[in-house]
Amino acid sequence: MRERDDEWTGLMRSAIEGDSAAYHRLLKAVTPVLRAAARRGLARAGQPVDQSEDIVQDILLAVHLKRHTWDVSAPFAPWLFAIARNKLIDALRRRGRRIFVDIDDFAETLPSEIPAETASASEVAAQLKTLPARQREVLHSIAVEAASIKDTAAKFSMSEGAVRVALHRGLASLTAKLREH
Amino acid sequence: MDTDQLIRTLAADNAHRARPVGFALMLALLAAAPVSLLMFFTELGVRPDIMVAIRNPFFDLKFAVTLALAIAAIAVSLHLSRPEASLRGFGWLLLAPVGILAAAIGGEMMTPQRMPMMTRMVGKNSSVCLVAIPLLSLPLLAGSLIGLRHGAPSRPAVSGAIAGLLSAGLAATLYASHCTDDSPLFVAAWYTIATALVTAVGALAGAKLLRY
Numbered sequence: 046m047r048e049r050d051d052e053w054t055g056l057m058r059s060a061i062e063g064d065s066a067a068y069h070r071l072l073k074a075v076t077p078v079l080r081a082a083a084r085r086g087l088a089r090a091g092q093p094v095d096q097s098e099d100i101v102q103d104i105l106l107a108v109h110l111k112r113h114t115w116d117v118s119a120p121f122a123p124w125l126f127a128i129a130r131n132k133l134i135d136a137l138r139r140r141g142r143r144i145f146v147d148i149d150d151f152a153e154t155l156p157s158e159i160p161a162e163t164a165s166a167s168e169v170a171a172q173l174k175t176l177p178a179r180q181r182e183v184l185h186s187i188a189v190e191a192a193s194i195k196d197t198a199a200k201f202s203m204s205e206g207a208v209r210v211a212l213h214r215g216l217a218s219l220t221a222k223l224r225e226h
Numbered sequence: 227m228d229t230d231q232l233i234r235t236l237a238a239d240n241a242h243r244a245r246p247v248g249f250a251l252m253l254a255l256l257a258a259a260p261v262s263l264l265m266f267f268t269e270l271g272v273r274p275d276i277m278v279a280i281r282n283p284f285f286d287l288k289f290a291v292t293l294a295l296a297i298a299a300i301a302v303s304l305h306l307s308r309p310e311a312s313l314r315g316f317g318w319l320l321l322a323p324v325g326i327l328a329a330a331i332g333g334e335m336m337t338p339q340r341m342p343m344m345t346r347m348v349g350k351n352s353s354v355c356l357v358a359i360p361l362l363s364l365p366l367l368a369g370s371l372i373g374l375r376h377g378a379p380s381r382p383a384v385s386g387a388i389a390g391l392l393s394a395g396l397a398a399t400l401y402a403s404h405c406t407d408d409s410p411l412f413v414a415a416w417y418t419i420a421t422a423l424v425t426a427v428g429a430l431a432g433a434k435l436l437r438y
Contacts, residue, residue: 060240064240065237065238065241068236068237069233069234069237072233072236072237073233076229076233098229102232105233106236107378107438110244111309111377111378111438112244113244113245113376114247114377115308116308124309124310127309128309128378131309131378131438135437166227166228166229169227169232170227173227187234187235188227188232188234189231191231191234194238209239209241212235212238213239213242216235216239224437
């Protein structure tokens, strides 16, 4: 656990300094842990665990948009688990259940119960359709077609700066829509 | 969208840097302050005998109390804007204005006074105080909540309440320069009620607005 936490903290520091590959690796590394905890929370609330991916994506968006509240001199895991816990409680409450979520649910995930696959979720995909066309196209190009910012800019004859703005705005309004939803 | 695709998209947005919460809070308060100042100068204004009043230590102590409240609340609200933070270890900061006020009351008790205690506490401006502080704090409360929305507080209602204390502290600082009641007993009674009102509004608004 300790090694894992140190590795996450190191990756997040590199990410903040502008290393997008480190950021990608960090998000990939935390996702299975988040998924396992979301499944456990759903199971305990008597909810179908196949909704866990919506919660995972909700947490990842919050992590992304709130990462400036992480103190670079602090360990990353407590910050991450606080966000995840908040989002999990929110999600369970929206489904009509009040449930106590222990922070240890995240911290003590055993490697053996971590499912490795990526899964599809419906909520983000549904809200994606309601975004303005430009933001939707840019998000689609980067997410689904795996195009770089540069290629996306060329494809839509936009500047790279405009692609970055559309990308960030798209993610921010996606999160706002999920919250209202 | 599957999660791998979402992660790829988030990584592509890594270059985007959000401003720190403290910066957002400062900008929002600077934008809100002129509204409160305008309300203050058009409706109330500084008391006419201000130059004499500043030589009265109990007049000056009002500002020590209200500014201590505002500064402590700013520090606590920024601390709470981090998701893993709690009031523990930080909440005591909010006792600073209470301590200053208690010391001021003690000081007043030990100096001879022309008016009896009850008269000093009830004062002449209690109803203005109860209306002015909450109204002057509303623009500042709106500003604080907008600024704090950049954070990720784990308990939005608590953070909203602290935003209420923050804006009430700033509004009371303005009002204190208008009010001719300088007794710390007056401050303890009426400023406290006005502040509690703003804090309650802040908690209710925060519970809705500060969720992330």
